[in-house]
Amino acid sequence: METNLKALMYKFSILFLCWLTPLFTSAQGPTPESFLGYPKASRFTYHHRIIAYYQEMARQHPTQMQLVEYGRTPEDRPLVVAILTSEKNFGSLEAIRKNHLSRIGLLPSPSKDPDIPIAWLSYNVHGNEASSANTSMQVLYRLLDPTNADSKRILDQSIVLIDPCSNPDGYARYTNWYNGVHSSPPDLTSFSREHREPWPGGRFNHYLFDLNRDWAWQTQHETKARIALYNRWMPHIHADFHEMGSNRSYYFPPAARPFHEAIRPWQKEFNEWIGTYCRKAFDQQGWSYFTRNEYDLFFPSYGDTWPTFNGAIGLTFEQAGDAKAGLALARPSHRDTLTLADRMEHHLTSSFATLEAMVDGKETLTKSFEEYYRLAAQKPEGLIKTYLIKYTGDKAQQEYVVQLLQRQDIQYGRPKKTQTLKVTNINDHQEATILIDSTDMLVSAYQPKSNLIRVLFESQPALEDSLTYDLTSWGLGYQLGLSLFASQEKIEQQPWPEATPIPLELGRNPYAYLVDWKGLGSVKFLSEALQKGLLIHTTNTALTIEGRDYNEGALIITRNGNPKKNLAETLSAMAVKHGVKLHSTTTGFATKGIDLGHDDILAIKTPKIVVIAGEGISPTSYGEIWHYFETQIQYPLTTVPLSSLEKVPFTEIDVLILPNGDYTQDFSPSTYSKIQDWVIQGGKLIAMESATGIFLNNSELGHTKKEPESVIPPNPLQPYNKKTRTAISQTTPGSFFKVDFDHSHPMAFGWEGPYYALIRQAYQRNFLKDGWNVGYLNEDNYRAGFVGADLAPQLTNTLLYGVKEVGRGSIIFMMDDPLFRGMLYKGQILYGNAVFR
Template sequence: MKIKLLLIIAFLTIGSVFSQTIQSPSEYLGYEIGSRFTRHHKVVDYFKYVTKTLSNVKLEKYGETNEHRPLYVSYISSQENIDNLEKIRKNNLSQTGIISGNANNKKAIVWLSYNVHGNEASSTEAAMLTLYELVTKKKDWLKNTVVILDPCINPDGRDRYVNWYNQVKSTPYNINQDAKEHDEPWPGGRPNHYLFDLNRDWAWVTQVESAQRINIYNKWMPHIHVDFHEQGINSPYYFAPAAEPFHEIITDWQRDFQTQIGKNHAKYFDKEGWLYFTKESFDLLYPSYGDTYPTYMGAIGMTYEQAGHGRAGLGINTDEGEVLTLKDRANHHLTTGLSTVEISSNNAEKLNSEFKKFFNNSSLNYKSYVLKNENEDKTNRLKALLDTHEIKYENAKGGSVKGYIYNTQKEGKMNISSKDIVIHTNQPKGKMVKALFEPKAKLVDSLTYDITAWSLPYAHGFKAIASKTKVGSSASKNSKSNSNSIDKSAYAYISKWNSLKDATFLGALLQANITPRFSEKPFSIEGNSYERGTLIILRNDNNESSFDEKLIKIANKHQRKLNAVATGFVSSGVDFGSYSVKPINKQKIAVLSGKGTSSLSFGEIWHFFETQLQYPITNVNSDSFGYFDYSKYDVIIIPNGYYGSVLTKSTLEKLKKWTRSGGTLIAIGGALNSFADSKEFALKKKKTNSLSENANLTPFAERERKDVANLITGSVFKSKVDTTHPLGFGYNKEYFSLKLSGSSFEYLKKGNNVAYFEKDTKNVSGYAGSKAIKKVPESLLYGEEKLGRGSVIYMVDNPLFRSFWENGKLFVANSVFLLNSNKLK
């Protein structure tokens, strides 16, 4: 007995000494946390150091950013749990039905995500403190808990912010709000390399960081997920429970446990006298956040918001006269992070049992969603997204289906075939299927933090039906790849035009110095019929000896089917020598960036051209926009933004002159305000008499709710498309647009109204204020104003918004390549 006691004492002594040998972040880095910002590589170094020193911490690299910074998660638990980590992971997954196995996990799995917005930088400092506290003072919590800690989701944005701040800060730091160190320049550190908001990208996975994170998230499916953020410098700390509206698939348990977590945090904040608030501002509806996406995957998903953001720096004087320091901010995040682990550990058994219940999807109203496979490229694109989320799909067995028809917004029947795809809700991720595919999200409150409509059939351009009975289906078959062969006798090669992949193929041809043409009219030749926009690659336009080899190689790479024809004499329509068969030149494109420009909108355009079209653009600075030589470019794109000091009268006159010479000017979203109601341009804002009010007699407490009547917060509207105009080539006569604001513009009296809202237009899905919606009928969506040999393209709604509204992207490609591309040379 005495020997056992001595061994126990020795073990505890060694453990105590061992824990003391672990350096704190401040000791390891050589400065106190909060006294400076830590660059990302040093954060990684600290996590590597702890992992190398302690065997109960595991570090896994799960990806890399566009700027080649590594992405890591750290697993922190007891030694026994770390030794059985893979078994715990599989046991947890088996509770969801994703894999078979022992569905009796007893460990709580808590995932803490830091710094998704790069200039909300205190949370990564807190991540290092949290790691240290867990492996030293809070080890008891780890006996039944696995903590997965991602110290920095957005390293590119973080280092952009930190590097800027270190360059401009005073020594000592200046707390005056007017100081330069509190005035972050465009584009700021919030977004990633391509200036995307990664906290809006969880469901759409358009960015490399998101795709790599979702891959490892799916392997774990945690019970708790916390997304650490910062807000304005004068705000108290925000934590759960969230605000209304909650999506209807969120369970009573998920809502209740958020409240329990909030009360646990409050206990610690009350002790310190720290201010906080709950149940306001941050709702749980839009499915692509770091709190909602995990929630729809069965977790308790939460946002924690600390005052600070990019303005705060190392310290700032708030409007209340208090100094908010980085040290304070990091400690607040440390407190809520540890409190989350504590309450999760105390409720590990309940977390697991309720998590398992979440994956019973028998109560869901719609049992199947069927999407018509009328465009193989669109179908493959959607399948790729579903594969990313590990959502299963099958092929329909054919026949007729009753249900809600998306195109008509009515109950009815749809004939389906074995090529059409079916997504059932009786699968592990059935609730996420409902969230992504449901025609309309149930909205219990019009005051929301983000867009209120996102249904994938509308976003991807599918005819679809939602059925309350399960639709017969069988295992999905992979589509066959296209492989073309050389035909030296071909007069021309023909390729379709109705998807973004066709535009990417076109871009590749142009960069290889192959000149294609497109037909403005439908035609038939050698037994096949072709629609407007069809690409025609003539041997006569491409006289080099390696023409066939280059063309076939590019077509096979991009999986484009080419039809070789022996003549240019068509069966119907126009012959290939017609004026209506126009050459497409290699377009030189400039995109406005910098002051006045929405960094997010610019980033969407930049990302679209570089990663999707894979076609070069030149980013030009708005500060020099009035002075540079426009004649070097064929296309100029002005992103969403506010350009009062950029698009001056003289600059607009210069742009108009350049357009008349044959240029294509594309204005998106808020940029249209610089052209509207001007004598120089045809665009006019749409007004309604009902919006004019005299005195504002609304009680102060009701003003916020009344103001939303003038807003449209991401609502879907059906538009009419002129498919005979090059801007509308590749589209059907109906297009569902995501409207993001209450701004509306009249039909063009001088120009082409290519996509527009008709007289009886109503919103299909999402919130639209009672006053704003009155301006939508008989208004413009996409139009062309002809000026001389060139065009101004007005895009009222942003077709590249967050890069997830896939069906709008071909409008941009059409604007760039099919309008005026043969006239400027």
Template sequence: MTRFLFSIFVFSTVFISAQNLKSPSEFLGYELGTEFTRHHEVVDYYEYVAETMPNMVKLTTYGQTNERRPLLLAYVSSADNITNLENIRQEHLKDTQGDGGNASKAIVWLSYNVHGNESAGTEASLQTLYELLTSKRSYLDNAVVIMDPCINPDGRDRYSNWYNQYKNKPYQVDPNSKEHNEGWWSGRSNHYMFDLNRDWAWLTQVESQQRLKVYNKWLPHVHVDFHEQGVDNPYYFAPAAEPYHEVITDFQRDFQVTLGKNHAKYFDANGWFYFTKEIFDLFYPSYGDTYPTYNGAIGMTYEQGGSGRGGLGVITRIGDTLTLKDRLTHHHTTGLSTVEVSSNNSEKLNSEFRKFYKNQNFRYKSYVLSGNQDKIEALKKLLGKHNIEYGTPSVSSVKGFNYQTGANGSMSVPKNSLVVSTNQTKGTLVKVLFEPKAKLSDSLTYDITAWSLPYAYGLNAVASTALVSGQKSEVPSISNTITGDTYAYISDWNSMQDARFLAALLKADIRVRKADHPFSIQGKSFSRGSLIITKGDNQNKPDFIAELSRISKEFGQELTPSNTGYVDSGKDFGSSYVQMITKPKIAILSGGPTSTLRFGEIWHFFEQQLHYPITVIDSDYADKVDLKDYHTLILPSGNYATHFGEKQLEKLKNWVKAGGKLIAMGGAINGIDGEKGFGIQKKKLEEDSTANKPKPHKNSQRERIKNAITGAIFKAKVDHTHPLAYGYGNAYFTLKLGNAGYEYLPNGNAVYLEGENPRPISGFAGSEAIKKVSNSLLFGAEQVGQGKVVYMVDNPLFRGFWENGKLFFANALFMVN
């Protein structure tokens, strides 16, 4: 068959298939937008389309969620492009290496429903898929469209199942009706209550980890993240608001305008309202618009009014009825418009994409990091997931900006240090993630303003303007010889890997002691918190040696053997300062007063990071639970203003007095502070006489942010002799997320800000907020009877990425007694 006849055959086959293709409404049996499509039905339709039109659709599964729902990607393009899909991908990636020039197709990635109750996106994807294969087929000649119909299937089904359970028939538009008011656990988050739209850079969640493996294989030209906002808001699309990060190119800015004007054309024709250049900026690197942008894409957020409040239809503030059909139609329109503009500008997208990867000339050429080896290995794992190259520095010292001092200086480079250079494919992303202080063009931002990885991982670092060469990085090998003749084995305590090791030992019923004083033995020194595992403590455990060998090998833990408990300096192993670590039974409060995000961070920490059991007690029945069954109770941050009554506080306090340990985090402290029964006190500031002077209304937003701290990094002082701070040095870089200020405790101030008006070393903090956190407690513990209350004003588990804070939480669990 000649090539001409073959092309005729392919065209005829595609045409006939498209003619026979059922629309989503025909396939599902109801008009799209009149019901919420459950995830398995979405999968069914995508599978049906791929089976019907295999020459234009390639459907893959890139993973599954915690609740075992599949994660899908559909590659949609012309028959010729689908046949040559792998060649198109490879030619496209050559543009990132400086040896391209033949790529010609626009690669457009459309991501839907990252927030489960922002459900119009997935519904829109069904109609968009159908029309790309039928009425809009011409868009596909110059474009490959990658569609992720639902990033968050667990959250989507949680919402759709809840809505179907509570909605009126057919539905009620009154916003006060139950169907417009989700409960405590809404559909927004994933299984572990994480916000997946803030996890692109940190990759703490399985959905993000699996998605990024595929994303890095394509690195699209355009990425759209479809969202929903409040029901009263008109549609939002590009261009984005300031601040833009300084690495964003002129073309990336300009093409957002090009796309926005095309969307506006369709919205104007239909009389739909929209806004641009407001609220949603391009700064924080872990969003579905910014992360792709820092990888060369035109990354955008599109926001439709609705979300979980929208239901199938709801009355808005101005008296209009907003339906699910309206919502999906708007998303469908911008989705098709995006593909249209991208297809028409495929040549420009390819040439500018090549420039993005070619023109990288940043001030800092290399970032050199040293410190705890476990923390370095943890950082390497994150870098590997992003395809960021790293190595071991081939120098003994380096000059540049010193992260610890905040000034230019030098740092010696020990063995097994780490160097990460911007002279690589992912150089722009390296600059964004590692830079000491991101340049902020506007303090009005949508999210946190500081995140630098050297601070987040607690490593010494220097940013060098010179390129520091490196060689292949290798993991140091650990080899332990464990025998039944050894008196004791000693392990360090200064990282989360040490905490995981301890958790595994306790779960295996191996008894472990901790050193409350530094000591030296057999010529080697050990710090406070060091773990001591003795033969005598475990003589009644027949498999002690085998289990200790297995667990130490699993966690790569180096154990120092000792044939004696008699130390060279410090306290002997039989001292009262070398106490047994309790195997704690731990409970956490959920529901009602707690924040789902803050609860989820703790839940995920226990199950996916520490691997230690935890009991979840819901606030609905917490009064009926006998706390005597638990060693530790955790109160996640939230709104506890009216939660604890007088009897509940008395019960809680009596439990602590009897020996219980209470860990209160963030907003939970407000529910138990000095006025309500415990010793911690809020800071009281003298009122500013100028505060009530009239100010222009146009400046009201600027005035409000004077009281805000939008995720800024502060350098705090540490009392490393306190059990809550074992494993730390004299300083800790904390990510402060608000202006809550508490007075120092009479005793037990483990981490605190010292001095008037402490300035952040990175990120934005308002002038009034700084006053509130001056001379204030961050982490501390107080003795109450026989028990302890641990206060965590700042959140060391925030979004699961502030690696250096996690040991504080482990200390609260295991070291504070």
């Protein structure tokens, strides 16, 4: 009854809003309501209609608004930013932009004019936090309303960029679903279908990546496109609009601790200054809110922190809502109904509070921003003045680094001369003496983005409080497995050379072509070769033929096995494309190792690969696998829902991947026995993280869990107010460990130097007694990041990657995710080995 009453009240409130809103087109352009044809907050507007509204407003305001399409999503939706300012500023927009970049040293030309503050407002990076994109239309309308004195003042004194929806594919996934299922009027009952979003949810983008964890590494197309435009504008303020649990209130600055130490005092002060504007507005309305809690400024790949390390004031706003909230939801504990109208009103209010705080504090903001960049280039913080990346012979890895630095607008070069230097190894903090030459890369701290460089490269960020929201270590040396060193000297450098193809070493009429198995490039080469139908062999032992050494895992393409006329041209083009070195030999005779006709020279099958997805499976774990196959190594992958696993024709597949997930509902004994039979017949099963639990303690396919060596008894006198801190002693938010490998096993072929895993959980597996312990943690493998005191002992002497041969097939256990967020370079090689070898 009460629910029905609330539904009626909701209907009336919509009608009331309708009556209040002028439904006409005026000089300031149509209201969102009149353009869309329905009252404010009565529906979630489809993404294409939001874009249409922005296009209409740009058409009606040609002297104040520019709509820039900065990319298209994987599902071909436009990514747009609206640039707004006064007519006067608009006339010299490009000059203002260039002047701004000159003032902070990112353009060489001299700056002539004082700086104008620039704000960038991003809505809906998480697709199912759908009040944000809907609010963005209201923000646009109000900013362009000539009768609104506050808006006029803002646009006279600043430039405002609005990204109405940073994650269009996720937003469309959520809103298309919601609009198709909700009742009219909306059902306020929390357990109704419309409040239960189905798998995989709209939070993530097309490949099910969390775009609000992707700013620093930029693995996703949307992020790359956005940051290219961001670097053209380098805003003073970046505000990211989110939603959190539907039972909460509203979060705005001041931000929560821990703060990263690279954040400057003036940035904290301005963050607080914006907080005072939000506070005032919310207090006036009597709206609930909280500050300084949970949403910290530490991990650098968020939409608040990455801009912060680029000198901006990075802000997060969180409204109660999320997918659970729908258009309206009863909240008995609050004795209210959470409506889309309320959620939009709150985000609209904080958007304007931010812009008003910016223009009121514009002198401080622009001066401090300039000073930040001046100091960064002239007096970089910290002891490290030059970062050195030793070349290991992996061209693909070096190109990976080049791309990552270029996308962040970071300058790099190579040493001017060959020299011996005393340095520190950043990954293990040991002093070292190294010889550097022109193949190595240098990144100087004397440049405008030196604060960002320091954060991206640091291996042990100082954590002032271990209660934090995400990873506590992320150093590029670990992520990419680089041989990374630091010098306290400024080292002379010269420009990085233009990329030149690796020369091919091909003789006439060869017996075979060979490619070393080195780096992600060789995995991509193999993927393409198999799809082209080439017969590829490989060796598990190193070889020497005609005086040249080939490593374990090298690929062999014989002329007789591939009787195509244009084999040399095909292979050459592939080698150039993937950055690998192609060699040829006139003989199959090896002076060391085994001859090319030996039984142990093995043909690589072109595997049919199936991955499991759907309800129960971690969307991000599945998404990482999908992204890896589709965009990284470009190899076909067949996806099957977990609920249909039993019906899969197992005889047709070679590799079955079980991503991280909860398999308790859909993994029946008969599915288990089908998989077991298939493995015995020659199938390869890859079980990742919690999927490995399916096979625990099974005598044939299984492995076992470690018994804890000593159990720490819980403290019965634990104070109540310490409960959160007690809980984190069992966790790690993500920490780097160096992995020990059996490099004679094919799963550990193909990279030089150390491999670091990003550990987020202890699965506590014993070493396999009847299998291959390929990668494992010993006593002293911890490198960086927070690990709870009770968890640390569980991360020693434990298996991470194991292979168990069963019948003619095998099962691979991965207690760690090598594809985590697509950010680990060597993990992608390891995964390629697991699939193809």
